Amino acid sequence: MINQDFNSILELIQAFPDDQSCIDHLEQLRWNGNVVSPFNEESKVYNCKGNKYKCKESGKYFNVKTNTIFDNTKLPLQKWFLAIWLATSHKKGISSIQLSKDIGITQKSAWFMLQRIRECFGLDNDKMEGEIEADETYVGGKEKNKHGNKKIKNAQGGVGKAPVLGMVQRGGKVAAMKVDDTTFESLALEIIKNVKEGAKLYTDEYSSYKRLRRVYDHQFVKHSRGNYVKGKVHTNTIESFWALLKRGIFGIYHFTSVKHLQRYVDEFCFRYNTRDLDESARFNLFLQNTENRITYKELING
Numbered sequence: 525m526i527n528q529d530f531n532s533i534l535e536l537i538q539a540f541p542d543d544q545s546c547i548d549h550l551e552q553l554r555w556n557g558n559v560v561s562p563f564n565e566e567s568k569v570y571n572c573k574g575n576k577y578k579c580k581e582s583g584k585y586f587n588v589k590t591n592t593i594f595d596n597t598k599l600p601l602q603k604w605f606l607a608i609w610l611a612t613s614h615k616k617g618i619s620s621i622q623l624s625k626d627i628g629i630t631q632k633s634a635w636f637m638l639q640r641i642r643e644c645f646g647l648d649n650d651k652m653e654g655e656i657e658a659d660e661t662y663v664g665g666k667e668k669n670k671h672g673n674k675k676i677k678n679a680q681g682g683v684g685k686a687p688v689l690g691m692v693q694r695g696g697k698v699a700a701m702k703v704d705d706t707t708f709e710s711l712a713l714e715i716i717k718n719v720k721e722g723a724k725l726y727t728d729e730y731s732s733y734k735r736l737r738r739v740y741d742h743q744f745v746k747h748s749r750g751n752y753v754k755g756k757v758h759t760n761t762i763e764s765f766w767a768l769l770k771r772g773i774f775g776i777y778h779f780t781s782v783k784h785l786q787r788y789v790d791e792f793c794f795r796y797n798t799r800d801l802d803e804s805a806r807f808n809l810f811l812q813n814t815e816n817r818i819t820y821k822e823l824i825n826g
Contacts, residue, residue, distance in 0.1 A: 526552050528804045536609055536807075537602075546601035547575050550588045553811050562591045592814040593640040603627045605807075607637045612798075612806050616772035617791060636820055639787060643818045644810065646790035648697065648797065653720040655694040656740075657762040658727050660706050663688055663773065663785060686782045688769075688789060689714050692762045697797040700765070702786045708732040726757050765796060784823075 527549055530539045540546045551559075561567045561579035568580040575587050589595050594604055606627050610618045618626075620635035627634070664685030689711055690700035699718045703710045711732050716739060719725065725740035727733040728747045736742050743757045752758060769792045773780055780788050798806045 526808060528808060530807075531803045533606070533609065536605065540602055540605050543601045544575075546605055547588055550594075550601075550811060553808060554588055562586055591817060593644060593817050594814065595817055599629065599633065599637075603629065604637065607634070608641055608810055609803070609807055611638060611641050611791070612795065612810055613803050615795065616768075617776050617788075619776050636823070639784065639823050640818060641810075642787035642791050644813050644816045645787070645794040647813050647816065648699070648793075650697075651720045652691060652693040652696065652699070652718060653723050654696070655724045655756065656691055656719050656726065657694070657759045658689070658691045658711075658715055658719075658725060658733065659759045659762045659766070660687055660689045660703075660711065660730070661766045661770075662686065663770065663780070664782075686785055688785070690762050690765060691715060691718055692765060694761065698762070698765050698793050700769075700789045700793055702782070702789065706730075706732055708735055712736060726759060728759055765792070768792060768796070 527539055530536045540549065559569045559571075559577055561569050561577070561582070561584075563579045563582040563584050563586065567582065570578040570580065572578055572585065576585050577587065578585050589597070589601075594601060597604065607623060610623060610626065618638075620631050620638055623629075623638060624631040624634035629637075662685035687703050687706050688700055689703050689706075690698060691714075692698040701714055703714060708731075712735070715725070715736065719740065721739055723740055725733075725736060725742045727736075727742070727744045729744050733742065733744065743754075745751050745754050745757055745759070753760070769789065772792060773788060777788065794810075798809060801809065
């Protein structure tokens with residue numbers, strides 16, 4: 525039976541006092557008594573010593589950590605569990621500096637752990653339906669606060685910042701992604717990918733949304749005229765999510781590069797979309813989706 529009897533850090537430590545208890549929990553979540561080889565799902569599997577298994581077809585050995593964010597880690601699983609708990613339960617996230625102090629590792633290791641964890645947040649691909657709000661925002665530092673050699677001459681509005689598009693289903697989930705620009709082509713591509721045809725789509729009067737009326741029941745409010753609510757038509761929900769995202773980035777992380785921005789956006793989406801779950805359910809949900817591994821080399825290159 526999957527352990528769900530923990531809703532505080534103290535209870536988490538008591539539930540998983542050592543690596544073996546963490547391994548047993550992961551095996552139950554990942555395989556539920558039916559071990560599957562990561563090298564060949566149809567292959568027969570032999571049970572070996574030391575929590576290892578052998579794939580008959582490939583002849584390779586593996587364990588429950590193979591091809592997950594825990595693969596080849598030198599850190600105890602208990603520390604990974606604590607890091608995941610802190611990253612998923614803190615409403616605005618946790619910085620790598622704070623995490624390094626909390627679990628007793630270096631800041632570099634904590635940053636790597638958090639980036640691996642964030643890589644597993646953006647896994648929900650179900651399309652939205654019903655009433656959808658869509659809006660775009662810009663994330664990044666103000667030009668006046670940048671060093672002289674990094675300022676963009678005559679920068680205005682969102683210049684120098686990264687555009688992010690967001691969609692939220694009323695009473696449901698949110699989806700947000702970094703986009704190259706805010707042209708119709710860029711915004712429409714993501715909206716059509718995430719919202720079912722025929723849904724009610726609420727936006728502001730930005731011109732890039734106007735042609736979407738061919739696909740959706742599109743209605744908008746004119747913010748430029750001080751009109752923010754017109755019956756059910758408004759973008760207040762998605763704008764509340766933007767406020768949460770920006771307070772987290774500016775208040776906790778202070779800065780995020782464009783390269784890693786999507787992972788931070790996915791982190792806030794995950795917490796928003798699991799807001800109705802208790803702490804243990806959110807924690808276990810994450811552990812069931814850890815097969816999206818990224819290496820340190822991939823993180824720092826480019």
